[in-house]
Amino acid sequence: DQQVKQNSPSLSVQEGRISILNCDYTNSMFDYFLWYKKYPAEGPTFLISISSIKDKNEDGRFTVFLNKSAKHLSLHIVPSQPGDSAVYFCAASGGSGSARQLTFGSGTQLTVLP
Amino acid sequence: SQTIHQWPATLVQPVGSPLSLECTVEGTSNPNLYWYRQAAGRGLQLLFYSVGIGQISSEVPQNLSASRPQDRQFILSSKKLLLSDSGFYLCAWVSKGNYGYTFGSGTRLTVV
Numbered sequence: 001d002q003q004v005k006q007n008s009p010s011l012s013v014q015e016g017r018i019s020i021l022n023c024d025y026t027n028s029m030f031d032y033f034l035w036y037k038k039y040p041a042e043g044p045t046f047l048i049s050i051s052s053i054k055d056k057n058e059d060g061r062f063t064v065f066l067n068k069s070a071k072h073l074s075l076h077i078v079p080s081q082p083g084d085s086a087v088y089f090c091a092a093s094g095g096s097g098s099a100r101q102l103t104f105g106s107g108t109q110l111t112v113l114p
Numbered sequence: 115s116q117t118i119h120q121w122p123a124t125l126v127q128p129v130g131s132p133l134s135l136e137c138t139v140e141g142t143s144n145p146n147l148y149w150y151r152q153a154a155g156r157g158l159q160l161l162f163y164s165v166g167i168g169q170i171s172s173e174v175p176q177n178l179s180a181s182r183p184q185d186r187q188f189i190l191s192s193k194k195l196l197l198s199d200s201g202f203y204l205c206a207w208v209s210k211g212n213y214g215y216t217f218g219s220g221t222r223l224t225v226v
Contacts, residue, residue: 006157032213043120043204043217044158089158093213101148102215106157 003027004092006105014113019077021108023090026071030092034102035064035075038087047088048075080112116141120205120218127225133178133192135221137205140186145207147188148215149180152202164188165210200225 005024013019021035031052036044050057050064050073057064063076077084090105117140127133139145149161160173162180170180177196181189188205202222206215 034214036217041202041220041222043206043220045217046214049214100213101146101160101163102213103160104150104158 002106003030004090004103004105006088006090006108008108009106010109010111012111012113013080015082016079019075019080019084019110019112021075021077021088021090021110023073023075023105024071025073025092027092027094027103028071030094030103032093033064033066033073034091034093035062036089036091036104037084038089038107044089077110080110082112082114085110085112116207116216118205118207118216118218120221122221123219124222125224127195127223129197129225130194133190133195133199133223135190135203135205135223137188137190137218138186139188139207142207142209143185145186145209147182148206148208149188149190150204150206150217152204154201158204162190195225197225199223 003026034049035047037047038044048059048062048064050066055066066073087107087109089107091102093102120137146165148163150158151161152158162172164170164182167182178192202220204220205218208215
């Protein structure tokens with residue numbers, strides 16, 4: 001049972017336009033959400049996060065929106081650049097203390113076309 | 115500063131051979147440690163996690179095992195590899211109480 005879902009395996013966007021990556025979750029106990037970016041043959045790197053007490057977090061070109069009632073979050077990249085081409089993983093954190101761990105979605109391959 | 119080392123970067127092993135992948139973390143103590151696998155075209159699957167020396171939790175039953183002989187060392191092993199064990203293996207750590215994992219650079223394992 002996938003608790004974190006990224007229903008779009010791929011997305012292509014023109015350079016300079018907005019990229020919107022979506023993520024849905026089912027577990028209402030998740031209270032912290034993160035986005036990771038992964039290039040081929042490398043480990044994922046942290047991009048941006050949001051606590052469940054907020055609905056928006058912005059960091060430069062990257063903004064994450066959280067809709068708790070819909071159990072949905074999205075990552076907006078504006079403007080998109082060719083270097084943004086990578087796989088983006090949504091992750092959700094739940095549990096308490098040492099049992100806290102991340103559950104990842106299956107990823108979305110973003111391709112930014114020059 | 116904290117760093118995570120994972121090796122080897124690539125590995126080609128025959129079916130039935132043993133496996134040992136090592137991960138070490140520097141600059142922190144008592145971290146939570148994780149092993150993930152990314153199969154071709156798939157997401158990140160949690161295999162094992164450890165909250166302390168000798169404490170291993172398995173998320174997916176399989177022919178892999180993990181050990182944590184030292185605080186900042188995490189080892190993924192197999193006695194006999196299967197073709198289905200091929201994939202990209204990632205080690206990660208997080209300080210207790212924090213949320214975001216830091217990942218190693220990964221090991222590409224191909225079982226032939």
